[in-house]
Amino acid sequence: MNRKTIGFILGMSLLVFSSLSFGQDLLIKNGTILTVTKGTIPKGDILILKGIIKQIGENIKAPKGVKIIDASGKYVIPGIIDSHTHIALAGTNESAEVITAEVKMSDVLDAEDRSIYTAITGGVTMVHTMHGSGNPIGGENVVIKTKWGKTWEEMIVHSAYRTLKFALGENVKRSNIPTVGAPRYPQSRMGVNAIIRREFLKAKNYMEQWDRYLNAKKSKKTAKNLIAPRKDLRMEQLADVLRGKMVARCHSYRADETLEFIKLSKEFGFKIISFEHASEAFKIAKELAKEKIGISIFLDNWAYKVEASEGIAYNAGYCTKNGVLVSINSDSGERIRRLFNDAAKAMKYGGLSEEEAIKLVTINPAIQLGVEKIAGSLEVGKHGDIAIFNEHPLSAYTLCEKTIIEGEVYFDRAQYLKEREEMEMKKKEEEKKKEKKGGTK
Amino acid sequence: MIKRTFVFAVILIISVSFCLTQEKSPGVIAIKGASIIPVVGEDITDGIILIKDGLIEAVGKNIAIPAGAKIVDAKGLFAYPGMIDGSCYLGLQEIGSIRATVDYKETGRFNPQAKTVEALRPDSMHIPISRSNGITTALVAPSDGLISGQSGLIRLVGWTPEEMVIKSSVAMHIQFPPLPRLRRRRETQPREQASKQITELKEILKQARYYQKRKDAAKKNLGLRLPEFDEKLEFLLPVVSGELPVMISVHAENDIKAAIKFVKEEKLKAILYGVTDGWKVAEDIKKSEIPVIFGSLNTVPSKWEDGYDAFYRNPGVLAKAGIKFAFSSDSASLAKDLPCHAAKAAAFGLDKKEALKGVTIYPAQIFGVDKMMGSLEKGKVANIVLADGDILELRTNIKHVFIDGKEVSVSSIYTELLEKFKKR
Structure with a gap:
């Protein structure tokens, strides 16, 4: 057997294996279905087979053996997607150096982080978990599904964009932490911009070295005694950004620094998919819309530092109305469980419709992560990632009852309540026993 | 002449009072x-x-x-x-990371003399935001130390602090020293420290009582010397007389019990604040008849076994037990979210009408202004x-x-x- 056939067999068996292990079968019946992209079905069913949505409509019959969830009186929405968090990580910032593009968050995934569970109690099924904002160029982020109880390998969404974290402003200037020892370069927004430019210039030089080497290797004239350039993992990452194999996600608050970074991206020709936090995006909505750059922001968390002190709650609504792709993120292991509350606030601030508001935490982040073909709305062919709420998800009185990923139930409030009751009964019994023991003494 | 002056005075008084009412x-x-x-x-x-x-x-x-x-x-x-915010930092903080704008916490452990209403900034950008969310009154509270200072009740409108203040001293704020959760050998140190701090609190109250006694005695008897002026004790006098309630920030189960015991022993008028483990000791709180003000519900419980919704369902459990309660934002920049906390509690078991009372009539009752608002x-x-x-x-x-x-x-x-x- 030659290498090719072995590869083929291996590949095929992997394919078969993965298709076998992918997802479960489930029929959700009689819920109010908010598809997000294709309107609302007042009373409908969703059939999920092997983790994929096969059918959405009314009166769908369950194939033999398929588990049924009765969602009468409940609201069924696509699983919520958090476009910017730092959960499920064993580390957030590589702070020993200023430029750390070679760092990968997929190397430090922690499948047992309880924040994953917190996320599913709020209907979240997918998160973009990122490097911190301590460095002008941080590390490579990773998209995972919140499959609580599974291994991190099973959580990674491989089809998502490869994204690299950039950061501007106060955090990289280290404005808000006391200086220990010598101050770190950069200390100003001038330095921040300059250091990112420096790294891209280096990366271009690095790429040219390799191109020259590879070209020289091709020609008999120059191929002799050639020494390959040194492989540099940091530069490889930046080269991937320049080659368009990776996109930039840039932490920025102020409008001015945001515009400067857009200029930088044009200077070098790389793609920015979204700005993170972007408190002042409403000031430059025109530019963002024109450049087709999205924003991933808090709805109303603000004024915790100077660059966040003009981050008005109207940001999401106003930018949406002006053609910017907006997602609401949590950036927190707590806020992650109430993103649907934040989405509702965008109706009050900015006058978004219900549909536009839900998009902020479903299809919009899906587009920003490059997973809109598999998630972010309830459509045939997409993954069966679903959240079920007892009341309208945009009501202040709602709560998430079930969180489903690829047809498998990961959070079930009824089950949770049952387990808690049992635990409390047990505790009471133990206390009684203790009292009895104490009494006989 | 006298008559004329009298008439003039009457006219003046009438016109001034008319102008004022106008x-x-x-x-x-x-x-x-x-x-x-x-x-x-x-x-x-x-x-x-x-x-x-x-x-x-x-x-x-x-x-x-x-x-x-x-x-x-x-x-x-x-x-x-x-709506009435049961505790917040409105007018006392603009931007969290900038110390120059933060005025609700002092250094040192005993600061009964510190009054939040004297640091109030009427122009705070956060006040109109709360107001435009339906909040018209707020308790502005101090933090940090063991005795943090005095909170005041303000209306969310006014050009000067004076125009805003409804009640300049509502409660003396105490941060109850938390006992360590687990009884491990290594943790005997902080355990001792916590009980030592409770003793210190009791000691300073005892001193205040003695200070009062000496003042009273000196008042009756000119021959006795007045006690040497003591700032800390002076401002604790209304507390030990039972005139001014203490608002005790306390969270864990055992600490709540200890705080109730402390209040009883010291015969104080009290309000409990935070009380995140309240649902575990609802009976004890009910028996003590001490009202409770909840802090922000947006926190994940640190104990896994408490369940993800412990903070959310806590108000519902306490309400059912018949405990008087109110909500608070515990914030400046997010003070506007006061109604969100009440609604969240309603989503997790609190009656909707009770939730509304928790941001209106209940805080008014707790602060003794229910005849007014x-x-x-x-x-x-x-x-x-x-x-x-x-x-x-x-x-x-x-x-x-x-x-x-x-x-x-x-x-x-x-x-x-x-x-x-x-x-x-």
Whole structure:
């Protein structure tokens, strides 16, 4: 057997294996279905087979053996997607150096982080978990599904964009932490911009070295005694950004620094998919819309530092109305469980419709992560990632009852309540026993 | 001559008082057509609220509107009493990371002399935002140390601190020293420290009582020496006399029990704050008859076995046990989210009407101002909010806010910045 056939067999068996292990079968019946992209079905069913949505409509019959969830009186929405968090990580910032593009968050995934569970109690099924904002160029982020109880390998969404974290402003200037020892370069927004430019210039030089080497290797004239350039993992990452194999996600608050970074991206020709936090995006909505750059922001968390002190709650609504792709993120292991509350606030601030508001935490982040073909709305062919709420998800009185990923139930409030009751009964019994023991003494 | 002066004086007094009332009262206002949720009493559909001299003159259905009254058409709107924030840092903090703008915490462990209302910034950008979310009154509280200082009750409108202050001293704030959770050998140190701090608290109260005794004795007997002036003890006198309540920040199960014991032993008037483990000791709290003010519910419990929704369901459990409670934002920049906390508790088991009371009449009762505010009733101050829906709902828009019978602006830095950049 030659290498090719072995590869083929291996590949095929992997394919078969993965298709076998992918997802479960489930029929959700009689819920109010908010598809997000294709309107609302007042009373409908969703059939999920092997983790994929096969059918959405009314009166769908369950194939033999398929588990049924009765969602009468409940609201069924696509699983919520958090476009910017730092959960499920064993580390957030590589702070020993200023430029750390070679760092990968997929190397430090922690499948047992309880924040994953917190996320599913709020209907979240997918998160973009990122490097911190301590460095002008941080590390490579990773998209995972919140499959609580599974291994991190099973959580990674491989089809998502490869994204690299950039950061501007106060955090990289280290404005808000006391200086220990010598101050770190950069200390100003001038330095921040300059250091990112420096790294891209280096990366271009690095790429040219390799191109020259590879070209020289091709020609008999120059191929002799050639020494390959040194492989540099940091530069490889930046080269991937320049080659368009990776996109930039840039932490920025102020409008001015945001515009400067857009200029930088044009200077070098790389793609920015979204700005993170972007408190002042409403000031430059025109530019963002024109450049087709999205924003991933808090709805109303603000004024915790100077660059966040003009981050008005109207940001999401106003930018949406002006053609910017907006997602609401949590950036927190707590806020992650109430993103649907934040989405509702965008109706009050900015006058978004219900549909536009839900998009902020479903299809919009899906587009920003490059997973809109598999998630972010309830459509045939997409993954069966679903959240079920007892009341309208945009009501202040709602709560998430079930969180489903690829047809498998990961959070079930009824089950949770049952387990808690049992635990409390047990505790009471133990206390009684203790009292009895104490009494006989 | 005397007669003339007298007449003149009378005229002067009348005209001055007339001017004052003129300035205070915008005349009679009639809010017409709203669905009225008075909080105390039955809801009224298509009702009328009359405001006179800053007070509620009448609430009901068939009320004659006096000629010349300014009419506010509130058809399709819902009238609520203005909400009361049970504890926040409004006017005491602008930007969290900038110490220059943070004025609610002092250094040192005992600061009974510190008063938040004396550090109040009326121009704070956060105040109009809270106001435009239907909050008209707030307790501004100090933090840090063991005895943090005194909180005050403010109305969310005014050019000067004086214009804002309703009650300059509402409670003395104590941060109850937390006992370590686990009894491991290594943790004997902090355990001792916590009980030592409780002893210290008791000691300073004891000193204050003695200080009072000596003052009283010296008052009766000129021959006795006055005690040497002591700032800390001086400001603790209303606490030990039972005049001024203590507001005790406390969270864990055992600490709540210890705090209740402390209050009982020291014979203090008290309010508990935070009380995140309250649901575990609801019976104890109920027995103590101490009211509770909840902090932000947006926290994940540190103990896994408490369940993810422990903070959310806590108010419902305590309400069911018959404990008087109120909500608070515990924030400055997010003080506007006060109704969100109440609604969240309602989502997890608290009765919706009770949730509303937790931001209106209950805090008024706890702070001893329920004769003045907390509901839409005749004779109360006209703090009224007109909204296009349920006031606790996230999607509801607040249309009009009245504080002391005067309509106040619902614009804020939010709307100002938005309008500025809309012109671009």
